[in-house]
Amino acid sequence: MSKFQFPEAIRSRPVYATLVPRKSKHHLMVANAEGGEALLDLVKADAGLMADAHVIYIPGKTGEAYIEQLQKLQPAQVYVGPTYDAALPRLRLALKNAHMGLQLYLAGTEGLIGQVESEAMAAGIPVTAIQKEHRGSLARRMQCVHCKGITEDVLTDPFVCSHCGLNLFVRDHYSRRLAAFQGVCIDAEDPGNVPPAKELYT
Numbered sequence: 001m002s003k004f005q006f007p008e009a010i011r012s013r014p015v016y017a018t019l020v021p022r023k024s025k026h027h028l029m030v031a032n033a034e035g036g037e038a039l040l041d042l043v044k045a046d047a048g049l050m051a052d053a054h055v056i057y058i059p060g061k062t063g064e065a066y067i068e069q070l071q072k073l074q075p076a077q078v079y080v081g082p083t084y085d086a087a088l089p090r091l092r093l094a095l096k097n098a099h100m101g102l103q104l105y106l107a108g109t110e111g112l113i114g115q116v117e118s119e120a121m122a123a124g125i126p127v128t129a130i131q132k133e134h135r136g137s138l139a140r141r142m143q144c145v146h147c148k149g150i151t152e153d154v155l156t157d158p159f160v161c162s163h164c165g166l167n168l169f170v171r172d173h174y175s176r177r178l179a180a181f182q183g184v185c186i187d188a189e190d191p192g193n194v195p196p197a198k199e200l201y202t
Contacts, residue, residue, distance in 0.1 A: 035107030065079055154183075
């Protein structure tokens with residue numbers, strides 16, 4: 001299992017559960033990396049979901065680990081893409097053409113879950129139709145509050161902004177609109193006084 005129990009934090013921080021089957025004629029499943037494992041577990045609970053399912057999967061560092069198993073489930077549609085950006089046009093089209101009652105299942109990293117949820121809400125999908133399960137990497141998608149640049153896959157606190165080079169403190173404040181956590185300069189009042197970086201959640 002690649003699950004992680006996140007510590008309690010401020011109210012804006014996303015909360016994840018376990019995907020459960022819901023009755024609907026339309027299911028959109030979006031996952032990356034170990035999120036493929038969550039989809040496999042979901043289908044074990046109700047194999048009938050796949051007859052009406054559109055699966056968008058981005059393997060990432062897991063490579064071929066889950067691709068064949070997902071394809072063997074014979075979803076109505078399946079797309080395996082190299083990156084989120086490559087899958088984005090297909091995701092947007094699926095959301096644009098969504099039918100009433102669509103159930104959206106998201107699984108994998110926080111970065112993927114947040115970005116897809118943001119796209120879904122912009123497309124008018126109700127929050128009650130969106131399920132989220134975290135699997136795999138604990139890396140965060142961070143926005144620098146100073147230059148507004150996004151740094152992907154942040155694993156340490158503090159970290160260096162990939163855009164402006166500031167040393168940023170990793171905060172639990174989360175923006176659903178941006179699908180990113182917020183990073184604030186840690187040495188603004190005392191330049192150069194930066195504590196050693198440590199891994200998140202250690």
